Amino acid sequence: MxxxxxxxxxxxxxxxxxxxxxxxxxxxxxxxxxxxxxxxxxxxxxxxxxxxxxxxxxxxxxxxxxxxxxxxxxxxxxxxxxxxxxxxxxxxxxxxxxxxxxxxxxxxxxxxxxxxxxxxxxxxxxxxxxxxxxxxxxxxxxxxxxxxxxxxxxxxxxxxxxxxxxxxxxxxxxxxxxxxxxxxxxxxxxxxxxxxxxxxxxxxxxxxxxxxxxxxxxxxxxxxxxxxxxxxxxxxxxxxxxxxQNMYEIDQVRPVLDAAAQLAGKAYGENHADDVRLRVIADHVRSGLMLIADGVTPSNEGRGYILRRLLRRVILSMRLLGVEGPTFDRLFPASRDAMKAAYPEVERDFDFISRTAYSEERTFLRTLAAGLQILDGAIEAGRDASVGASGAAVPGDTAFLLHDTHGFPIELTLEIAEEAGVSVDRRVFAELMQEQRDRAKADAKAKKGQRADLSVYKELRGLGETAFVGYDELNHESRVLGIVVDGRPAPSAQEGEIAELVLAETSLWAESGGQDSDQGLIVGDGFEAEVLDVQRPVPGLIVHTAKVRIGTVAIDARAETRVDPDYRRGATQAHSGTHIVHAALREVLGPNAHQAGSYNKAGYLRLDFTHGEALSPETRSEIEEISNLAVRSDYEVVTREMPLDEAKALGAMALFGEKYGERVRVVDIGGPWSRELCAGTHVSGSAEVGMISLISESSIGSTNRRVESLVGIEAFRSFAAERAIVQQLTGSLKVPRLELVQRVGELAAQLKAAEKTIARLEAAKLGERVPELAAGAQRIGPFTAVTASLGSVGSADDVRGLAQQLRERLADEPAVVVLAGEASGRPVLIAATTPSAREAGARAGALAKLGAGVLGGGGGGKDDLAQGGGADPAKIDEALAEIRRALAG
CATH class of the missing domain: 3.30.930.10 (Bira Bifunctional Protein; Domain 2)
Structure with missing residues (x-):
């Protein structure tokens, strides 16, 4: 069955x-x-x-x-x-x-x-x-x-x-x-x-x-x-x-398992370890498919992190099966075909799902390559150097770094190390993992303690659903049904107290659908309360967090909700502006640019959307121009309520992964040009939005971008501020406005040239110290050592160049050169070794790391040349002394 x-x-x-x-x-x-x-x-x-x-x-x-x-x-x-x-x-x-x-x-x-x-x-x-x-x-x-x-x-x-x-x-x-x-x-x-x-x-x-x-x-x-x-x-x-035999072999999962086995050239049922990996792949691909179908995208926190972890476990399991290249283009279609009978949306939205998954796979394969370089370096260093007290060649902190930063499970690190004939310090790795778990547990416990107890709203919700009347009126008289103070029901709230007020009806918008809550007042006979926030803690219940400024507010009191008209005007401009920018994005980038989240308040909007690459300046300008042309055209804004199926048949866009009831509100701007499901407040004509000014565009994940914009009077104020800056610059530089960019460019080029000249002179001045420093070399153990503090230096590059010159001067000897100086207020340390010094056991990377530890920082590098740094220049002499003691030993 x-x-x-x-x-x-x-x-x-x-x-x-x-x-x-x-x-x-x-x-x-x-x-x-x-x-x-x-x-x-x-x-x-x-x-x-x-x-x-x-x-x-x-x-x-x-x-x-x-x-x-x-x-x-x-x-x-x-x-x-x-x-x-x-x-x-x-x-x-x-x-x-x-x-x-x-x-x-x-x-x-x-x-x-x-x-x-x-x-x-x-x-x-x-x-x-x-x-x-x-x-x-x-x-x-x-x-x-x-x-x-x-x-x-x-x-x-x-x-x-x-x-x-x-x-x-x-x-x-x-x-x-x-x-x-x-x-x-x-x-x-x-x-x-x-x-x-x-x-x-x-x-x-x-x-x-x-x-x-x-x-x-x-x-x-x-x-x-x-x-x-x-x-x-x-x-x-x-x-x-x-x-x-198990859930991985049922009809909705087995096709992915079979596809993975075919890609790996494995026969399911012949090897237990391989079978476990194939089951992990089949399970996690299906989970990834369904999560992305519900609007989750990979990220480094929250739900997106869980999705990212699942997808990366698939990639790593395929690698452990011997497959190093991309596989999602075979695995995800297999899962789609197995699940579409029960969940048709996975086929309908597969273009978005596949682009999200494939992009994440490409990104992690690059990350994996970088992690393998780190592991290869640790293995090579472990072979060359004496192993630690644990007898392991790969340090536990390196294994943890690979796990925590690069997504390597310890099994992958162990397998690669075993193939190379070296061991891994499992004890230190386990200690670091436990520390991480303890931190996560403490964080989760702290967050749990911050969660509101929703049971306080149980009786209030039982009195009926709060009616929102703010589409048609900003001021509305109602009745106080309930009061909550410090998380507990109360008969009244006194002057100076912050309380949660529940009314039978309200004209104040509760934060939802990306639109921030209204600002305003709740007033009645003998009392006035300033509204700080409006939320829906449970479905159907609107709660106003307010500070009682005058008098006492009690249950059953008559109360009028008064929306701040200027704030509401700005909020409706921003919300309608969000729809306009979304439509402009889709017009320029194509229908695959789905909205993936939004936030708007008076004067500001933020829109997240699915797109795999940064927008060029020309594309940003085009989107901004189309948005403002839509404003200038004064498109009619029409809102209608209708059944969800009817709205979808009209082509109304839904926020990807959002949940909607049986009846929905459809907002049209310019007819079908912008037609979306939305319960927020809107202008009546697009000209009311005023100016739209895109101020930023950035990445929020491998497949998602974010644009931010100022709207209305805030956009005008931003342009006015920039105009004032331009006027100041043209006055100071004494050039016309149209020549300002060229003049600033010329000044920047002159400054860069001057900096290069200064750096060259400083390097030459340092170079003059080579004979003096070489003459001061000391015999420490088997090494000819130059360890010196240079005082203030221009940059780490200057110190590196001097260390290399000294090493060349002493090339015929087992020479170790360690120079330190202060650059821009921070210590920098460079270590260099000659071939004969390395044969005698000197390692520049180890010396740089040792010195940097004294300086309060970190360091490392190759055996012949390495760099370290820190936070305390006053400890440079102490760091050099520690390095001399190490050479003597």
Missing amino acids: QTAEIRRRWLDFFERKGHTVVPSASLVSDDPSLMFTVAGMVPFVPYLSGLVPAPYPRATSVQKCIRTNDIEEVGKTPRHGTFFQMCGNFSFGDYFKEGAIRFAWELLTSSEDEGGLGFEAGDLWVTVYEEDDEAHALWRDIAGLPEERIQRLGKDSNYWSTGQPGPAGPCSEIFYDLGPEYGVDGGPATDDDRYVEIWNLVFMQYEIAEVKSKTEFAVVGELPRKNIDTGLGLERVAFIKQGV
Whole structure:
């Protein structure tokens, strides 16, 4: 049974049972505490927790999920994957344990001809929480399972909670027995791989508090509305129904594995280490495909870093299989074809997906080449020099540098080193890795402590959805429904306090869709509050953070929201300007230039877009001109509300990876010239935007660029400031405006020539010291050594040139030259050696590194010539003394 067919049967079954079919949410989670959607229940948390009233009594979904906490286990076990699909059925105060168990048993054991999954009852085991007699009895009565196949387990495995005070409850898990050839008898309680968990039923029925750990908490009572949250692992069911050994061999994953094996010239199933790498490749390519399809692009932080790590692990695994060139052009199309039946968007958006992936591969292959040079150098140095105390030729800090900076897993470093016949200091590497983990853990803990407790908004959201009326009116009278002070509900807020105010309606825009929140006031009888921020902490609820300037604001008070008209005008100019710049970008660069994010506020806009190379000055000017021509043309700006499908049929552009509801707002500027889905505030005609001035264009990743622009009065002020600067320069240089660039160029050329002359004279002056310095050479051990402080010097190049001249003067001797000086307030040190000195054991790189350590910096280089630096010129004499002691030893 194909994976897409299992998915279809799941949705059809629960739809027949009265569940609303909810499409999969994005892999990018709305929950601020989560980077990705990590479980099928994540999109339903506001309903399960009661934070937001559920729009339906029961629902079902097949949710895309990403988890990377067990990434090192991928490929080694039958069921660890970074991307997986969780089938779920949910009840929000509707059916409970009996309904959930009855549905699960019917779907699993009904024949395939009847639309079920066709499992044999004799192959299924269940576990229940050890104190849940009700669930135990239901499984016995509904499923007819014998007592020995209903096992009771403790809180650590069969009790669900978020780890925080709130909803919790026992759960029941369903397992499939693979058979005696896979392990020992005894059921899931044995924790043996023979028993595969395929479905978990969570009975959310209690409120818990005083949470100390997963198993230590206090049950304070039953929930007024009991909920059901279940999750069936689609990939796990698929590998059982398809008769294969693991999730990497199912129809949605195996084609990538086969493509990788063919590229590497390997036969899957012949070598365990190669098989693990092939599974890693198949899993990570699919995860990369789905993440990019949901708008994630590679970067060095957050979600983009996770994607980058997955893609780089693919490249490194292919390299360990012997493939050094590009492979994504074979692997990603294979994954696309395997996934498009379930997710058509991967085929529709494959142009963007492939360009993003291929660009990342090209970039990392170049990085990999640079890292290999470092490793080759460390191996060569390890061969030539005596190894460290650990007996390893490649230092642990070098292995860590390769891992942390260049993305080399330690396995790759070990394999290359082993082929070269040298070892790696694993102990130091492990210590550095642990230090990094400790820092990351401390950072994550700190961030977790900063997250807001959204439960404070639960009752407020229950009072109804906050209506935004600011499209049509800037001032609106409403009523205060709730007040939050210092994270807790309060009956009032006093003068001088900062509070969060929730009103029934508001004319103040809450930050969203790239548009910053409005500025303004909330005023009422005897009070006035200045609005500092407006946000939507949970769907449907608008919260105003405000400082009470006058009087006291209380619950149920009448309150008028007043938007600052100048700020709103600037914000609408910037938001409409964002649409105009986006349209101009696409007109110049082509339809592949998708918007990938934006931010705008009064007088300023920032637009991120997909493009692989920097914009030339001519292209920037063209985009700016088209944007301002659109402003001059005074295009009509029309906003309409309509169903999402209708908007897409009209060609309305959606922000790549963004989520939209069933009804959307479409904004047209000049008809189809700019037609986008957007809920923000806009001008009524493009001429109202005023001037658009592009002030910067930069890279924010291998496939993304960013433009920034000033808009309206801010653009004018910027031009006025530049005009004043030009006037000052023309006055000072006494040239007409049109000749200013030429005159500045001439002055720059004259300055550069003067600097070269000065540098030449200073170098010549230093060169005159060669005889004096050579005459002062000392005999230190087997070496003829010149170690001298030069005082103030022009640059490191001057010191290097002098050291090389001295080395030539002493070429017939085992000479070591170490010179140091102060350049631009910082110490610089150069070491040089002759061939006979190197034969006697002197290494310029090691000497430069030693001296630089005393100077508070770093250094190194080749054995014949090296450089070091630092922060403290006062320690130059001490550094030279340390080098002399090393030579003597």
